[in-house]
Amino acid sequence: MPKRGYHHGNLRQALVEAALELIEAKGPTGFTLSEAASRAGVTPAAVYRHFAGREDLITEAALQGYEMFGALMKHAYNGGGPSALAAFEATGRAYLAFARKHPGHYIAMFESGISINRTPELAAAALAARRVHEAAAEQLCQHIPAAQRPPAAMFSAHIWALSHGVVELFARGAPGAASPFAPEDLLESGIGIYLRGLGLIPQDQGRGA
Template identity: 75%
Template structure:
């Protein structure tokens, strides 16, 4: 009996096959036929669940964003023990996610999928972004309202910084290109950025 049918969830079997192929070859490096073969079903069976390869990758990305949002929420921990500690924890969670989910991460950020074409991705990605925006907003509570930087700007800058550290120093052979651990690089970068905005006190 085919493996996909045996466990009763062919759709998820194809997702798992795609995850393995993306981890090995990247989101653009495999065909739908390869995913079907790995799931031990015929290529025709794939179309009962997915319109095509992009649809399959979009489902991988959607599941990844679900995991990512939950991980970010857990790391933020309702802003405890402090706004700064919680904010920094979300950055570390970003790096941890990229390491632990090497199939989901490229599907989410390197596959070329657009939120316009896949609005379900925008919805679930928004959950993760909302956590980071909430964290950024809490950091500026102590400033007068007219001096608070837009939380969306702050969260997007830190998101970009986190993504950069992942791409340069975490993917492939972690730490091989830097004398510093990725977590230290990100924490230092966030600290410099937040001090520049006046969100945390300067070093003495």
Template identity: 75%
Template sequence: MSKRGYHHGNLRKALITGCLTLIEKRGPTGFTLSEAAREAGVTPAAVYRHFDGREDLIAAAAQQGYEMFGDAMEDAYRNGAPSDLAAFERTGRAYLTFARDHPGYYIAMFESGISMHRSPELHAAATRAMGVLEKAAEELGQHIPADRRPPPQMFSAHIWALSHGVVELFARGNPGTKSPFSPEDLLESGIGIYLRGLGLIDPDK
């Protein structure tokens, strides 16, 4: 195999890209570091210039994914939403869109078993990304009387769990999990039911 002429910086990027390709094909435990090197067109020894092992490589992919995810969530939350309610709903849809458009990153972030505490950089990227949903929940929660207002961490965790469930069951093409409704409709109706329960949407709408 002819080796590609990588500079030091883009070798790391090529290895992460190869890792993501293999994650999509085989899952986070279905490939070796040597196979990731082969996917990037370099020798296995070259991988160790940047990564200590497969989990280290997957963690780097997860960090990159969280950075992209955070950008997508912030864009959905801040751009063009006419109300706190609309901004909150947009963040839920952004979660679904990211999972569909970037399955390799999504698996590395949420399904690889890699702890977000593995490195300070990974933790910072994950905290920033999920903090957008928490901020949206906090601002929307101000429309609920204080005695009935859930903590923003709980509020955002409920929507995160709902979004993640829709992705896992209905947006990933898993056999035996078909629904007559689109993932978007399932998520929108689920969020609507939750927000009605909090009194944020009129029951008749």
């Protein structure tokens, strides 16, 4: 692959973009800093002006991913539709869309083994993204008396896990072709079944109602 040029001052971002391409192609542990430097068009020594090692580079990719992800989730929630259910389901669709559009970021965030507590900045960005989903969950159960409400953080985490499972099994890469249903349909029907089971929406309430 020919070396890419970079303008003075944006070498750090050029290295992140190179790492994202390598993460997508080889996985988070399948490349070296030298390979990232080569893709960015610099010597390996230049990398160390910005990153102490590969984990630092992946951490920056994850940080940028969480910032993008949080902004996308917030946009989906605010513009999701006329009801709390529609807004909540919109965040699920946003999760799938992010995983498809930004696979390198997604892998760095969720599959690299990098702890979200590795840096304060990463922890804050991850928390901000999670709180958008928890806010949507909280809104969804406002009609239930406070003493009877399931913890919003709990069922938000359950839906997050369901979203992640749909992504891993059916929305990314070759396994996605094995699903007889669209990933969006799998996720939305799963959300509906789960929420009806908790009594958060009526048994006969349809999608996006």
